[in-house]
Amino acid sequence: MIAASAGNVLVWIVWVVAAFSCLAAGVAVISFSNPFYSALALIGNLASLAVMYLLLSAEFVAAAQVLVYAGAVVVMFLFVIAYVGPRKETPWSGGPSWQTFCAVAAAGALLVEIVVAVGMQANGSLSHETEVGADFGTPAWIGRVFLVDHLLAFEITSVVLLVAAVGGVILGSHTRRVA
Amino acid sequence: MLGPNVAWYVVIAAFLFGIGALGVLIRRNMLVVLLSLELMLNGGNLALIALSRHWHNGAGQIFALTVMAIAASEVCVGLGLVVALNRRNLSLDVDTLSELRG
Amino acid sequence: MTAMTYGAWLCLLAPLGGTILITLCGTRIPRVAAAWIATTSVFVAFAGAIWAFLGVHATHQAQCLGTLPCNLPRGEYTTAWTWLAAGHFSVPLQLLVDPLSTMMMLIVSGVGGLIVLYSIGYMDGDDEERRYFAYIAFFVFSMLLLVEGGNLLMLLIGWGLVGLSSYLLIGFWHDRPSAVQAAKKAFVMNAFGDATMALAFFIIIAHTNSLSFSTLSFNFSSTQANLISLGLLGGAVAKSAQIPLQTWLPDAMEGPTPVSALIHAATMVTAGVYLIARTHPVFEQARTIELIAAGTGALTLLVAGLIALVQTDIKRVIAYSTMSQIGYMFVGVGVGGYANGMFHLMTHAFFKALLFMTAGLAIHALANEQDIRKMRGLGRVMPFTKWCFLAGALALVGIPPFSGWFSKDPIIASTLNIGWYGYVFYACGIVGAFLTGLYTFRLWFLVFPGEPSPFVREHYHDHHGREGAWTMLLPVGILAVLATIGGWIQFPPHWDPITKWLAPVAPSLPDAVASTTQETVTSIVSPLVGLAGIAIAWAVYSERKIAIPAAPSVRRVLENKFYFDWLYDRIFYEPAVWLATFLRREFEEPVVLQTGTDLGDATIETGGLVRRIQTGLLRTYVLFLAAGAAGVVLAFLIAK
Numbered sequence: 069m070i071a072a073s074a075g076n077v078l079v080w081i082v083w084v085v086a087a088f089s090c091l092a093a094g095v096a097v098i099s100f101s102n103p104f105y106s107a108l109a110l111i112g113n114l115a116s117l118a119v120m121y122l123l124l125s126a127e128f129v130a131a132a133q134v135l136v137y138a139g140a141v142v143v144m145f146l147f148v149i150a151y152v153g154p155r156k157e158t159p160w161s162g163g164p165s166w167q168t169f170c171a172v173a174a175a176g177a178l179l180v181e182i183v184v185a186v187g188m189q190a191n192g193s194l195s196h197e198t199e200v201g202a203d204f205g206t207p208a209w210i211g212r213v214f215l216v217d218h219l220l221a222f223e224i225t226s227v228v229l230l231v232a233a234v235g236g237v238i239l240g241s242h243t244r245r246v247a
Numbered sequence: 248m249l250g251p252n253v254a255w256y257v258v259i260a261a262f263l264f265g266i267g268a269l270g271v272l273i274r275r276n277m278l279v280v281l282l283s284l285e286l287m288l289n290g291g292n293l294a295l296i297a298l299s300r301h302w303h304n305g306a307g308q309i310f311a312l313t314v315m316a317i318a319a320s321e322v323c324v325g326l327g328l329v330v331a332l333n334r335r336n337l338s339l340d341v342d343t344l345s346e347l348r349g
Numbered sequence: 350m351t352a353m354t355y356g357a358w359l360c361l362l363a364p365l366g367g368t369i370l371i372t373l374c375g376t377r378i379p380r381v382a383a384a385w386i387a388t389t390s391v392f393v394a395f396a397g398a399i400w401a402f403l404g405v406h407a408t409h410q411a412q413c414l415g416t417l418p419c420n421l422p423r424g425e426y427t428t429a430w431t432w433l434a435a436g437h438f439s440v441p442l443q444l445l446v447d448p449l450s451t452m453m454m455l456i457v458s459g460v461g462g463l464i465v466l467y468s469i470g471y472m473d474g475d476d477e478e479r480r481y482f483a484y485i486a487f488f489v490f491s492m493l494l495l496v497e498g499g500n501l502l503m504l505l506i507g508w509g510l511v512g513l514s515s516y517l518l519i520g521f522w523h524d525r526p527s528a529v530q531a532a533k534k535a536f537v538m539n540a541f542g543d544a545t546m547a548l549a550f551f552i553i554i555a556h557t558n559s560l561s562f563s564t565l566s567f568n569f570s571s572t573q574a575n576l577i578s579l580g581l582l583g584g585a586v587a588k589s590a591q592i593p594l595q596t597w598l599p600d601a602m603e604g605p606t607p608v609s610a611l612i613h614a615a616t617m618v619t620a621g622v623y624l625i626a627r628t629h630p631v632f633e634q635a636r637t638i639e640l641i642a643a644g645t646g647a648l649t650l651l652v653a654g655l656i657a658l659v660q661t662d663i664k665r666v667i668a669y670s671t672m673s674q675i676g677y678m679f680v681g682v683g684v685g686g687y688a689n690g691m692f693h694l695m696t697h698a699f700f701k702a703l704l705f706m707t708a709g710l711a712i713h714a715l716a717n718e719q720d721i722r723k724m725r726g727l728g729r730v731m732p733f734t735k736w737c738f739l740a741g742a743l744a745l746v747g748i749p750p751f752s753g754w755f756s757k758d759p760i761i762a763s764t765l766n767i768g769w770y771g772y773v774f775y776a777c778g779i780v781g782a783f784l785t786g787l788y789t790f791r792l793w794f795l796v797f798p799g800e801p802s803p804f805v806r807e808h809y810h811d812h813h814g815r816e817g818a819w820t821m822l823l824p825v826g827i828l829a830v831l832a833t834i835g836g837w838i839q840f841p842p843h844w845d846p847i848t849k850w851l852a853p854v855a856p857s858l859p860d861a862v863a864s865t866t867q868e869t870v871t872s873i874v875s876p877l878v879g880l881a882g883i884a885i886a887w888a889v890y891s892e893r894k895i896a897i898p899a900a901p902s903v904r905r906v907l908e909n910k911f912y913f914d915w916l917y918d919r920i921f922y923e924p925a926v927w928l929a930t931f932l933r934r935e936f937e938e939p940v941v942l943q944t945g946t947d948l949g950d951a952t953i954e955t956g957g958l959v960r961r962i963q964t965g966l967l968r969t970y971v972l973f974l975a976a977g978a979a980g981v982v983l984a985f986l987i988a989k
Contacts, residue, residue, distance in 0.1 A: 167964075167966070167968060167969060167972065170972055170976070171968075171972050171975070173976075174972055174975040174976040174979055175975060177976075177979040177983070178975065178978060178979045178982065181979060181982045181983055181986055182982070184986060185982075185986055
């Protein structure tokens, strides 16, 4: 699995760093009691994910990730967190006694199962690797695939975004007072 | 492909998903729950991108972009709800939504 | 269907129609209307009985041409439809119209009609009068079904239904615990008899595959005949309150007086006698059992006569008298003199119903008081009652020319020709006649003659100047006339139309026919003995010349009714109660009831456990989502 070459080693190092920071940031998101810090940790998570996308020849998606997720979504989060005000709350608290234990168990079970599945090479589907061309993942290529092969998805996604925007405005507007 | 096998990526994606799920199940602050949801979505995205690369199938990346768009819309609406709740001085603790108690 | 069968169906169905009509009308009709519906239905039945009787009489004339003996079996079966058919065994819904059944039909519907008419006055004002009349019409229907039944199964149906009617009517005043107890006791003891009869029927079916009356002439083996007869005798003994199943009859006096008159004097208790007469072919094959029946009758007539000497309730004296007289009837049919037994049944119906009804007049006039020690001097204020009661009493004791003399003496005389035990029966019969005179006139002298007691003066109230309503006085009068002159119908050996009438279906055994000398002697000795009893009663109770002998132990035995009740209590009742209590304590409560309770508790606990899932928290429900997803993935993994 590990082919010894300089390029490979570099990729591996980058991958390890990115993966580690991704997971660490993920843990941080769910661990901080201050939601502001959680949101900031999410930025770190998204950045490391973008790095991993680059390693996977998905340049456009990496860029979109940073722009949309880190740039817009997380900023929105930070706005609202700031608006709502400081709320500190301890994780792991509240609820019936079996809640936390069962939550850990359920999440852990899912995790273990996926690892096992992967470990078993998913019945052989992960064994055959294909080479990709140089234009794989470029914006032009994405655009062509998006607008030619998956046009319907494109259009529907735009409708969803419109609906969400309208919904957000309505939810955020002042209530009409009944006189 | 240089670097780790696609399996490693999928494992990382699984971990991300698991951590996000744990966060949804454990945290009581609505905002942190939404953040954990983002983690889960990102985990899914990573898996999509990795397997798209593995099988040279563009649909994976397209799907990942769509997921991002959906995630953005969902966050928009969710945060709108949070703002509305806050405006009515209602608590943002998910445990207060307990009227389906038995 | 010929004319006489129409009469039979009319006789049977009229009271049933009366019952159904009263039941359906319910409270929509006034109580008196229900009473008159019942009475009319029974009189219509009487008309039907006369019709049937005339029909049989006509065929009797035609076929027998007036000569004796006439061995043509005279009787016509009339079938409605085949009721039960199972392979070779079939039971049609049929009636038999023959001399024996028409005789019983006349007695049941005639005396029954008079008693139901009497009930109108007696039960007037009772809240549940309609129920009473529905029950009593149903009883008349059941009794008619019993006597008209064309095969053993129809007889058994009637048998069971009269038991039911008896239960319903004894316990008519159901808010009295003593009445309810008495009803249950009667029913249970009768059920014992029903069981033995059923066993006898099973043996009959096993050997002859049929329950028609003709199969009774089948040549059974000695054991089979004995067993069948024993079973039938068990039923007869239970229904007719003979020893050892006699304890229910005195308690049955808890019912209203007309019920006692009709069911427990005139008709139902005589069903045993009718049964033996009807099934005599098989009894004659088991002569021993038949003689045991006679012996039972002889024993009962003595025991009942003795117990009646110490009773203080007017109805119970008459009840024991009934028991005793049925003993005479059992002696009569047991030795083979079926006509004698049936004749005594007829006259007994007259005078016993009369006695009960006059007692009822007294009870009614004294506001339901039944203790004879309080009733002295009643004759002064109720003369009609006094004279009617006297007529009945003289008939009962068997003083000529009253009816009892004609019917009782042939029975006593018929025992002389059958062997040494016949002499025992004869002695019992004579002693019984003495006892009858003694207890009957003890009752009469204590109640009627003399100065009215303070109790009578205080509590006597008449009914608009007369001793009772006309509906009560008229039947009493008619029965007094019948009790006086009814015996003249048969005076063997000079004229015996009843014997001739029954000869085709129940011919007397030759041993049971007494010679003229024996008849004459008995007919003189018996009333003399009876007069002796009356004289002693007069001396002791009226004139107080002789004191009652104070034999406390004897008195105690008599008052405890020879300890039969005590014995049955120890043998049957207390073990049953102990067993029931034991089972309840050891089994029913810990196991059965507790299981129910535990099931309920377990369900509640499970519900409580399940309830805890509903925490109301969003996170919990998401947890379940995640757990479910994990499970599904696991399933896929395993499948792969």
